[in-house]
Amino acid sequence: MSLREFPTNKLSISRADIILILSVVCAIGFSYYYLWGKNRTIKNADQNLSARVYVGKNHIMDYPLSQARTVDVAGIKGASQLQIKNHAIRFTHSACNNHVCVFSGWQKASGDFATCIPNGVSVEIVGGVAAYDAISF
């Protein structure tokens, strides 16, 4: 067998091959960042969010955060009032003495939770993907 019968190891790469290789490497890199990166859940957090309202353990109603409105909820001691505005919700009034619930401010991200414990009214943001698994406060 002569040497001519062995295949050569010479690698010929055209410009089109280089463009293809770079495109694929970029696609893999981008998809990895988009799918697995730290910011993935944060980017998705504002999608299709609703405010889930409870009195005690009873789920009363879900309200989409996309629609501004005022919600009156009958709690254990009296009425609590919630306001939805700019894709966020907050207690504006509650039948408690110290209004810690009102001072807890706007809830807007998936997993956010506010409660008026004396009046038994709670609101939790549901839908989307929570940026955090828990909040220490």
Add this chain to the structure above:
Amino acid sequence: MKKFINFFFTSLLILVTQFSSANPDPVTYKHKFLAFGTYVEIVINGVDEKTAQSAFREIEEDYLYFHRTWDPWGQGALRRINTLFPGTVWFSMAPSMSDIMQRAQGYAEKSDHLFNPAIGKLIQLWGFHKMDKPPTAPPQASDILALVKSNPRMSDVETQGIRIRSKNADVMIDLGGVAKGHAVDLGIETLKRRGIKNAIINAGGDLKCIGQQGTRPWRIAIRKPIEQMAQLGSVEVSGEEAVVTSGDYERFYIHEGKRFHHIIDPRSGYPTTDTRSVTVLHKDTALADAAATALMVAGPKEWVRIAKRMGIIHVALLATDGQLYLSSAMRKRITLHETPKNIVVVNLETP
């Protein structure tokens, strides 16, 4: 051409694999209930729903029992201890009180009594024993001073097994600064005993993680007290670790425009003034809970000394003036959501 086809299909395989396994979060079960005057949330993954629901039921029942037992103003075992204390005679406490009482005594000693569960009478005087105290005027200065002078401490409490007595008639035990943390530790032990390896128990912001969330660490936000409900930063936790925060925004009332919160400095008898919040990381949630309270009291001037005494190396302390104090170990762990203007980093790992 063959190489081109191989390359194309290999790349395609990588992309398809990435997209098909793109959600690293496994099926997660959550349960929320009211105990210790706050909401407790349990998060579990890596097991079937039946296992998770069974664990939820056991922990909820346990926590409701702990709440009744450790409530100083309810009808349980701690109320009985407080009722019998002023006599200075020995009596038997419920065996279920023994462990948490010993822990509380140890943490008080370690914190130089800045964590002081013996000041129940001061808490009662301020009205913070009630869930929703009406915003009346603060107590009389003379009444506060009398209790401060009496100086009730956990070192006034003597125990021999389940036998207990107090040498100070003004000792009234309020375990509010350690009960949630201890309950979280016990709850996590329950989960581990049931073979659950990935979970969080969050008792009103005092939380502990085990394992992780699928293929990634647990992501824990730390609340920022100044801008309501914004986050000061976040930490990632893999394995067993507690994240505990104490702040002046959790329970308070406003009287004539002035805010009075529930963390009382036992040295002055008044709510602490120099610190907005303290976050502590530690493997022991009860210790982290006690330390967070002690460091709130210690404030910017004394937090380093107290943290070292208590063996705490991960601390974030936000002062009332906006200064953020971080231990160097915490600086490595925390992702701050804003670049703070005033930040002081202190190494707690040197003697």
